[in-house]
Amino acid sequence: MKTRDLVLIALFAALVAVLGLAPPIMLGFIPVPITLQSMGAMLAGSILGAKRGALALLLFVLLVAAGLPVLSGGRGGLAILAGPTGGFILGWILAAWVTGYLAERAIREGQGDFARIAALFGACAAGGIITLYAVGMPWVAAVAGTPLSAVAYGSLAFIPGDLLKALAAALAARAVLAGYPLLTPRAP
């Protein structure tokens, strides 16, 4: 691992922590406030790629485990990870990896603007929504004992906000790809 990769991992772990300090944003047209922090896995994956993105989120989760109040709302500590929603935090590591794996393969040279945003949005949604819920919901069912169907039903309320976050992360990743590329687009 190059020093620059190590720095990128630390920078993004710190960025995810800062997104937790920022107050949640109310958009008006969705009932639940948007916490920017939950975009962290999508951003790290789509900007840094699979390996560095997953390591950035691993570093962030280690800070949570170490007891630092870096989760949104000043939460932190092992209790949160051991609790019912711990899977949605541990799942960020895999979510970042999947987002990065797909983003690395989806972006191509000479891709139009719309196609590139769509490709990045797909990667963010598959990693940051589908993968995350695939880890988080069974975790709730296992720890809290709530039947998976009830958990899945309750999770639906968060999907509109999640799709919006995936789009925002895709737009940010596209801007970074244009201004400060870290991933190499594949030959068409």
Added chain:
Amino acid sequence: MMSTPITTGQGWLHRQRAGTKLAALAILGVILFLVHSLDVLVAALVIAAAILAHVSGGLTPALRLARPALISVLLFFAINLLVLPVPEAVAVFLRVTVLVLAAAIVTATTQLAEIVAVIDRLARPFERMGLMQRGDAGLAVGLCLRLIPDIRAQYSELVDAHRARGLKVRPWTIMAPLAIRVLMRADAIADAIDARGLRP
């Protein structure tokens, strides 16, 4: 800016090694899921709550440590009462609460530096496999903590820039400039680390 729940107590639990406490927590997690007796679980809950109140210096600080996790535990308890048989819902509630309190005890009695040392030890096998260099894990943790205030300042600047233009802060307007600003510093920081010979 950031307050850490670090205690400087000198009790028996404070003196135990961080790795031992983390291993004990993991074992407790497995054992708890094998216990079905409500009597045993209630006893475990009382003991865990007493220990947490003792190590964090009173009920109020103990509650502050465990509250975020307890809120989600209570939420799912309420849902479980509707969808599960009551004794089972109560057993699950007690089990998870004990686990959450035990985890809060470990956090309350372990200093950040000790946990970083555990992280560094866990990274050893990866160092031997050549995936990372000796001390990289600790360096990454230290670097990250050092960068949080800087990135927070950059975030505030962008919020101010939005306000100056009369714009509302939206995820799609703030994330791209924030990510680019954060990344632009990477090369300078990497050069600074290499110039100091921290990673030979």
